[in-house]
Every structure is written in C-alpha cells, then in structure tokens.
Amino acid sequence: MWLTSSLAKMYILFTIITSLVCYLILKWMKMRRYCTDLKRLDGKTVVITGGNAGIGKETAVALATRGARVIIACRDVDKAEKAVREIKIRGHNVNVHHMELDLANMRSIQDFCKTFLQREKRLDILINNAAMPSVLDWTEDNFSMCFGVNHLGHFLLTNLLLGRLKDSAPSRVVTLTCSNYKYQKLDFQDLNYNLLPFFTYCRSKLANIYFSQELGRMMEGKGVTAYAVHPGYVQSSWTDHYSILFRMLVQVIMFMFFVPCEMGAQTVVYCAVSDEAAKHSGGYFTDCQPTTLRPFARDAGVAKKLWEASERLVKLA
Numbered sequence: 218m219w220l221t222s223s224l225a226k227m228y229i230l231f232t233i234i235t236s237l238v239c240y241l242i243l244k245w246m247k248m249r250r251y252c253t254d255l256k257r258l259d260g261k262t263v264v265i266t267g268g269n270a271g272i273g274k275e276t277a278v279a280l281a282t283r284g285a286r287v288i289i290a291c292r293d294v295d296k297a298e299k300a301v302r303e304i305k306i307r308g309h310n311v312n313v314h315h316m317e318l319d320l321a322n323m324r325s326i327q328d329f330c331k332t333f334l335q336r337e338k339r340l341d342i343l344i345n346n347a348a349m350p351s352v353l354d355w356t357e358d359n360f361s362m363c364f365g366v367n368h369l370g371h372f373l374l375t376n377l378l379l380g381r382l383k384d385s386a387p388s389r390v391v392t393l394t395c396s397n398y399k400y401q402k403l404d405f406q407d408l409n410y411n412l413l414p415f416f417t418y419c420r421s422k423l424a425n426i427y428f429s430q431e432l433g434r435m436m437e438g439k440g441v442t443a444y445a446v447h448p449g450y451v452q453s454s455w456t457d458h459y460s461i462l463f464r465m466l467v468q469v470i471m472f473m474f475f476v477p478c479e480m481g482a483q484t485v486v487y488c489a490v491s492d493e494a495a496k497h498s499g500g501y502f503t504d505c506q507p508t509t510l511r512p513f514a515r516d517a518g519v520a521k522k523l524w525e526a527s528e529r530l531v532k533l534a
Contacts, residue, residue, distance in 0.1 A: 250505040251480075252487040258285035262339040262385075263489070264378075266290045266318065266371065267347025269300035272393065272448055275482035276344060280489065281308025288337075290318035290329060291347065320347055320370030321356040323531060330377035340381040342489050345371040345392040345425075351414035360530070361411035367421035372428060373531040379441070386440020387495070390432060391488045394425040394445045396503070399511050403427075403519065408526060426501060426510065427520040428527075433499025434517070435524075442498035444488040449503070451481035 263280050267273040268289025281287045281304055289304070291297050297315040304313045316333065319325040333340075349366045356365035375390055382388040401419035404410060411417055429445035436443065487505040488494045500507045501514075513519075528534035 250483065252279075252483045252491070252505055254487065254491045256283065256490045256492075258283040258341070258490065260284075260286075260339075261341040262286045262288070262337055263342040263344065264288045264290055264333070264340060265344040265346055266320065266374070268304075268344075269293065269297045269315075271478050272451060272481045272485060273344070273346040274300055274304065275478045276346065276485045276489070277304045277313065278307045279482060279486045280342070281305070281310040281313055283490070284310065285342070286312045286314075288314050288316055288333075290316050292317060292319040292325075318374075319357075320366045320374070321349075321362065323358050323370075323373060326370060326373050327377065330374065333378065334381060337381070339385045340378055341385050341388050343375060343378060343382060343388075343390045344485060344489065345375065345390065346485070347371075348393065349418075349421075351418040353411055353414050353417070355411070361409050361417055363414075363417040363421040364409060364411075364424065367418075368424035368428065369527060369531055371425070372527045373533070375428075375432065376528075376531075376533055382441050383436075383439055388441050389489060389495075390429070390441065390443045391485055392425050392429050392443070392445050393485065394429075394447055394501070395419075395422040396447045398423040398426055398514060402513060403523065405522065405526060408530070423514060424523060424527075426514055427523045429501075430499045430515075430517065431520040431524045434520075437498065442495055444494060444498070445501045446484050446488055447501070447503045447508075448481035448484055449476050451476055451478055 258280060263285045265273050265277050265287065268277045269291045273289065277287050277289055287304065289297060289300060294317060301313050301315050305311055316329060318329040347366065349362050352362055354362040356362055358365065360369055371392060382390065397419045401416050401423060403420060403423060410420060426445045429443045432443040484502050484505050488502055494502065497507045501510050502508060
C-alpha cells in the first residue's frame with residue numbers, strides 16, 4: 218500500500234515537472250523580437266496587400282498607430298470594410314482605407330494601380346503581404362495559383378507602382394516570404410509548376426526572395442529599398458482553404474508551435490520603418506534582423522533571369 222502510494226506521488230510529480238518543462242520549451246521556441254523603433258510615419262502613405270486579416274492586419278494597425286495613411290488592398294469588400302473599422306479603432310487613426318485588388322487577376326491589378334495613381338500623390342511603403350497557401354488551382358490568367366498570386370501578382374503590382382515609389386523616395390518595398398524556400402529550386406522550363414502543392418508554394422516563396430534581391434539591386438541609388446521577410450510560422454487563417462478535418466488538426470499544431478499574428482508582423486514593421494534595415498536593401502530578414510540565405514538563393518544571375526522571365530509573363534517586356 219505504501220509502495221503504491223509512493224509510486225502514485227512520483228508519477229504525479231513526474232507529470233507536473235514534464236508538463237512544466239514542455240511548457241517552457243514551447244514558450245522558448247515561440248520567443249520573438251519586437252520592433253522597438255517607434256518612428257512616426259505622419260504624412261506617409263502605405264499600401265498593404267491582404268491587409269484585412271492576419272499579419273497584414275496587424276501590420277496595418279502598427280503603421281496606423283505611427284500616423285501613416287494606410288490603404289489595405291484586398292478582394293473581399295465586406296471583410297475589408299470590417300478590417301478598416303477595426304484598424305481605425307486599434308490604431309487610433311481615421312486615415313485607413315480599402316481599395317479592391319485581386320492578385321489572381323492581372324486586369325484587377327492594372328485597374329487598382331490606375332485608380333491608386335489617380336487618387337494618391339505618394340507611396341512611401343508597399344507591403345506585399347497577401348499570399349496563397351499550398352493549393353493546386355489556376356489564376357484568371359492561367360498561372361498556377363501560388364506562383365501567380367505570391368510572385369507574379371506582386372511583381373506586376375510593384376512594377377506598376379514603381380514610379381510613384383521613386384517619386385516618394387526614400388521609399389520601401391517589403392515582400393513576405395517563407396523559410397520553406399530552401400526545399401525547392403526554380404525550374405525555368407516550368408515556372409508555372411503546379412503538381413505538388415507544397416513544392417508549388419516553396420517555389421513561389423523562393424521567387425519572392427529573388428524578386429526582392431533584384432529589385433534592391435535595380436533601385437540602388439534611386440531611393441527605393443527592398444526587403445524579403447520571413448515572419449515566422451504564424452497562427453493565421455491560411456487553413457481556410459482546406460477541409461474541416463485538416464483545419465482542426467492544424468489548429469492544434471498552430472496553438473502549440475506557431476506565434477500570434479501580432480508577433481509575426483514585427484519583422485515586417487521593422488523593415489518598413491527601421492533605419493538599420495535600410496542598410497540591407499535586397500536582404501532577407503527574420504526575427505527583426507538580416508539572416509543568411511542558402512547559397513542557391515543568393516544567386517544574382519538567377520534573380521535577374523527570373524525578373525526578365527516575369528516581365529515577359531505579365532507582358533511588361
């Protein structure tokens with residue numbers, strides 16, 4: 218009886234200690250730096266694609282709090298209007314607006330840019346935040362959904378707004394990517410690859426990195442800087458594109474290992490406002506600091522080749 222009681226107590230103690238250790242390990246894994254640069258952005262105009270939810274919305278709140286005129290660009294008008302109201306309240310800033318944009322449709326991108334250039338005299342910060350997760354689908358222009366939205370859509374958007382960015386110099390372009398880039402390389406014989414969903418996503422995120430590098434190189438000395446940002450693995454709504462069973466499973470994993478959207482937005486905000494970040498145009502950032510890429514992802518020749526191929530695909534060349 219005494220032995221059984223002792224074993225029970227030891228089991229309870231072991232369970233408590235193990236649970237505490239696991240909690241501390243998970244807490245340590247989710248630790249992130251916060252952007253401590255409180256620079257004001259009064260008089261500055263910011264465009265954030267996909268700013269109605271997730272990291273984009275938290276970025277919008279942070280920049281609105283700093284006094285910026287914030288325009289969230291997204292396709293769902295109802296969600297956008299609801300997000301605008303929330304951002305105004307949380308950011309203590311009434312200068313928050315929505316413009317309709319569908320990055321899966323080249324005509325929509327062109328219309329957005331035409332309207333924006335007619336209405337707005339400045340563009341100080343462009344944040345290419347919107348993204349499609351690992352899905353097999355096609356855009357209106359017959360590009361694979363991941364490559365078409367994540368890379369080509371933002372490529373066309375940035376190029377059509379580049380003149381206004383130059384006029385507003387010093388200005389910045391922040392493009393969200395993902396550390397999953399390391400699992401794939403680009404195949405220029407099949408840029409429109411759309412076979413395995415995860416690989417399609419990885420290639421689009423690698424393209425984001427090459428895009429930022431080449432943009433930084435091209436804009437050197439012209440007052441426009443570019444940054445690729447891995448925000449970390451974030452508790453966002455990307456699972457909405459999948460089945461209920463998959464969402465339930467991933468929600469548990471996200472709760473345990475992923476960080477909240479507010480924390481995920483910190484490196485985006487850092488690259489948007491920090492003077493220190495400005496020294497690393499074309500760089501790749503994680504956790505509010507520049508990070509070294511895999512050697513193949515630093516190939517300037519590939520970055521230039523992708524830029525030229527992208528120009529042809531979106532009919533800029």
